[in-house]
Amino acid sequence: MSNKITVLDKGYVRLIEPMGSDLSVVNAARVSFDKESGRIDDRDKRLIQFLAREGHTSPFRHAFASFEIYAPLMVARQWFKYIVGSDHAMDGWNESSRRYITEEPTFYVPGKEEWRSAPENSKQGSGKPVDPLIGNMLMNEMENHIRKGEALYNFAIEQGICAEQARLFLPAYSLYVRWRWTASLQSICHFLNERLASDAQNEITQYAKGVYELVEPHFPESVKALVKQHE
Numbered sequence: 241m242s243n244k245i246t247v248l249d250k251g252y253v254r255l256i257e258p259m260g261s262d263l264s265v266v267n268a269a270r271v272s273f274d275k276e277s278g279r280i281d282d283r284d285k286r287l288i289q290f291l292a293r294e295g296h297t298s299p300f301r302h303a304f305a306s307f308e309i310y311a312p313l314m315v316a317r318q319w320f321k322y323i324v325g326s327d328h329a330m331d332g333w334n335e336s337s338r339r340y341i342t343e344e345p346t347f348y349v350p351g352k353e354e355w356r357s358a359p360e361n362s363k364q365g366s367g368k369p370v371d372p373l374i375g376n377m378l379m380n381e382m383e384n385h386i387r388k389g390e391a392l393y394n395f396a397i398e399q400g401i402c403a404e405q406a407r408l409f410l411p412a413y414s415l416y417v418r419w420r421w422t423a424s425l426q427s428i429c430h431f432l433n434e435r436l437a438s439d440a441q442n443e444i445t446q447y448a449k450g451v452y453e454l455v456e457p458h459f460p461e462s463v464k465a466l467v468k469q470h471e
């Protein structure tokens with residue numbers, strides 16, 4: 241299986257490194273009785289279910305995974321809120337910087353069938369898709385808007401303005417950013433539970449599906465125990 245999943249028009253989520261396995265969870269719990277398992281058996285699976293059900297969460301913090309994500313800034317802002325058990329609580333959230341010009345600005349542009357209406361229920365972020373004719377018009381307008389922003393950005397750079405200020409001209413929410421996220425298995429499953437749920441924004445849910453697909457094969461019993469099943 242590939243360790244990289246394409247998301248949205250130009251984004252991706254890539255599993256850099258899983259650390260530990262279901263066995264790390266089991267053995268962290270069994271140390272209380274000075275016991276250690278060599279391979280997962282049915283008792284271990286029941287133990288994982290018990291730990292998750294009863295909220296004995298610390299054993300799930302002995303396994304980690306590291307990802308690289310390329311996503312629009314609006315998704316990064318939502319992701320950044322997962323603080324406990326993620327590496328920016330302990331060390332650093334590492335993100336590409338537009339203070340230094342590292343690469344061409346890249347933007348998320350929803351396709352003509354991907355524009356959603358305002359929601360009927362204010363607790364939901366969006367409603368049904370709009371007519372593709374309207375979507376097409378908005379897609380074209382957005383491309384014009386991005387071109388204009390980029391032109392102003394380049395103009396400011398030509399005037400000798402530093403990149404960290406010139407970037408103010410770039411449409412920010414749709415700008416793609418790249419970062420690395422290392423988090424405990426507990427924190428990853430907390431993220432998945434919230435962002436696979438139906439009230440999460442569609443775009444971050446698409447990333448959460450990618451994270452789920454990449455992480456589940458490495459920690460199948462723990463993910464089954466911790467992540468609620470979403471449609």
Ligand SMILES: Cc1cc2nc3c(=O)[nH]c(=O)nc-3n(C[C@H](O)[C@H](O)[C@H](O)COP(=O)(O)OP(=O)(O)OC[C@H]3O[C@@H](n4cnc5c(N)ncnc54)[C@H](O)[C@@H]3O)c2cc1C
Pocket residue numbers: 321322323324325427430434435439440441
């Ligand atoms: C659908 C949806 C809509 C949202 N809308 C908004 C919004 O409009 N505005 C906004 O600002 N945010 C919003 N959020 C973000 C939300 O408020 C959380 O910041 C985000 O979901 C991260 O969850 P968390 O705080 O549980 O994560 P973490 O910070 O990773 O915390 C994990 C868990 O650790 C425990 N914990 C964390 N800190 C403490 C503490 N100090 N003391 C004791 N226990 C602690 C809690 O049990 C917590 O659930 C939204 C989230 C969702 C899913």
